[in-house]
Amino acid sequence: MDTAEELKDVVLEMDEKEEGFYFASSISEAMVQSQQELAELNENIDSIQNLKSDADKIDYMLAASSGALSGLVDIFLVGKPGESPLGQLSDIWFENRTRDFAKLTGWSGGVDNSLTSAVRHLENKFKIPYDQTGTGDAGTNVFGLNPRNHHFKSLAHNPNLLGLFYSVLNQFQNSSTFVTEGELITLHQADAHFELRGRNVPSKLFAAFSNWIGHLISDVSGSSSSKGRGMGIPSPLWTWVNSTIAIKKKLRLPVSKFDQNVYKLALEIFNEGYDLRFQTAQTIPVFINELLVRFLYSLRRMTYYFSTHEPGNDSFKEIWKVAEPFTHPTVKRMLTVAHATFCLIDVTDASIRSFQFGVFQSAEFFLRFNLIGVGRLTISLYGEGKRAIVYRKVERESSFAMREKVIIQHYLEGLKTLAERYDDKEKIKFITDFKSSDLYIQVFEESVTLAQQRQVADEQILKNKSEIDSYFMGE
Numbered sequence: 254m255d256t257a258e259e260l261k262d263v264v265l266e267m268d269e270k271e272e273g274f275y276f277a278s279s280i281s282e283a284m285v286q287s288q289q290e291l292a293e294l295n296e297n298i299d300s301i302q303n304l305k306s307d308a309d310k311i312d313y314m315l316a317a318s319s320g321a322l323s324g325l326v327d328i329f330l331v332g333k334p335g336e337s338p339l340g341q342l343s344d345i346w347f348e349n350r351t352r353d354f355a356k357l358t359g360w361s362g363g364v365d366n367s368l369t370s371a372v373r374h375l376e377n378k379f380k381i382p383y384d385q386t387g388t389g390d391a392g393t394n395v396f397g398l399n400p401r402n403h404h405f406k407s408l409a410h411n412p413n414l415l416g417l418f419y420s421v422l423n424q425f426q427n428s429s430t431f432v433t434e435g436e437l438i439t440l441h442q443a444d445a446h447f448e449l450r451g452r453n454v455p456s457k458l459f460a461a462f463s464n465w466i467g468h469l470i471s472d473v474s475g476s477s478s479s480k481g482r483g484m485g486i487p488s489p490l491w492t493w494v495n496s497t498i499a500i501k502k503k504l505r506l507p508v509s510k511f512d513q514n515v516y517k518l519a520l521e522i523f524n525e526g527y528d529l530r531f532q533t534a535q536t537i538p539v540f541i542n543e544l545l546v547r548f549l550y551s552l553r554r555m556t557y558y559f560s561t562h563e564p565g566n567d568s569f570k571e572i573w574k575v576a577e578p579f580t581h582p583t584v585k586r587m588l589t590v591a592h593a594t595f596c597l598i599d600v601t602d603a604s605i606r607s608f609q610f611g612v613f614q615s616a617e618f619f620l621r622f623n624l625i626g627v628g629r630l631t632i633s634l635y636g637e638g639k640r641a642i643v644y645r646k647v648e649r650e651s652s653f654a655m656r657e658k659v660i661i662q663h664y665l666e667g668l669k670t671l672a673e674r675y676d677d678k679e680k681i682k683f684i685t686d687f688k689s690s691d692l693y694i695q696v697f698e699e700s701v702t703l704a705q706q707r708q709v710a711d712e713q714i715l716k717n718k719s720e721i722d723s724y725f726m727g728e
Contacts, residue, residue: 304644306586315549316587320594323542327595328602331534333620334526343534344482348474351375358467373477379467381420382444383409383429386476397433401484404472405523406431408499411492412469412529415499420465421458424449432495435513437502473529485528490624491519521616535625539595543629546591547578582640589633596630599623667703 355371363370409420429443451457475483554576607618
């Protein structure tokens with residue numbers, strides 16, 4: 254082939270489609286298409302890289318410091334029921350919310366705006382048939398009930414889905430259902446004066462649901478007859494043992510010794526004051542840890558951003574992209590470290606304080622054990638594992654994309670060189686045999702001409718399809 258023919262017939266791009274081959278017909282068209290491909294590759298590479306944390310030593314130190322500080326808050330300000338400054342604040346908050354809800358339902362505030370008056374109003378407003386306390390009724394002998402444990406043993410008092418189910422069921426049947434000593438016991442015709450409001454099934458269902466919510470709120474700070482702090486409603490994270498026993502009994506499955514031991518432990522710590530109010534207090538140091546880590550992450554990234562950018566050229570969109578503390582794997586890794594540090598301090602403190610006269614007291618341990626913190630750490634660990642699995646799956650794809658990006662960049666540089674040598678106004682046409690050929694060997698032999706025109710070293714030229722495939726696959 255002479256020089257004139259070589260300058261006339263240049264292959265810019267070839268792609269295989271169902272109907273044959275597709276060819277780019279000009280340098281400008283090939284450059285536009287390559288730039289689009291490069292942009293897509295950059296997006297793919299960025300999305301893959303965003304699965305991996307880039308936390309450094311300072312990030313880990315900040316996260317561990319946040320976890321340690323929150324752990325100290327948990328030790329000295331949460332502690333256990335009866336010795337908790339934050340627990341007292343939580344109690345007051347729930348008392349005020351009970352008063353607020355009572356006012357929404359028509360309570361005037363009474364003479365002294367007392368909590369007892371608000372609770373009594375709600376008990377009368379949202380009547381239910383399953384409020385036996387074991388005082389002056391058969392519950393003491395049959396269910397082992399007393400004023401301190403009836404909120405825990407009564408399934409309808411449990412703030413979970415099974416509690417809602419049994420509340421509605423008890424109201425329709427005028428019954429009470431209790432879990433005690435691994436047994437599920439139901440008292441029929443529990444309240445001779447109870448009548449579920451509503452003219453039809455939908456209205457009765459709505460009334461039953463309203464009664465369940467209203468009665469739980471009336472009990473969250475204790476009943477109207479409570480002396481002192483009163484017994485609130487049990488923690489949702491501990492009532493699962495009641496649900497387990499109830500479901501097993503309904504399915505005629507044996508209740509294991511483990512279930513009974515956990516039930517006794519949950520009942521014991523509930524009697525010591527571990528209820529929904531105290532568990533809310535336990536969320537405070539966990540929440541502080543969460544906010545502090547996200548704040549430190551954003552502060553450090555914003556500081557770096559402003560130190561590397563000229564004043565006056567700031568963009569809120571760019572700042573937010575750099576410093577937003579919600580989606581990046583780095584902040585999630587920092588949260589994992591922070592919550593792990595918090596749990597380590599919490600468990601260590603609870604373990605040390607649980608040994609009394611050389612004997613480990615399990616109830617003392619779980620009174621101080623921050624279950625919310627462990628739950629939050631579990632979520633972080635699950636996220637870390639999931640990201641690691643996904644990253645491993647796409648790591649090969651990332652390597653392939655980066656290689657392809659380099660080739661396209663080189664290809665664009667070559668197109669720029671060709672644009673300087675050739676007159677693109679005349680459209681550089683592809684050779685006829687290239688358009689009509691269906692043989693890969695001939696196609697790639699012709700494409701070698703382009704590489705030679707660009708003065709590429711012979712050992713760097715990919716001369717056939719198998720060589721190109723091997724290069725892309727990293728082989």
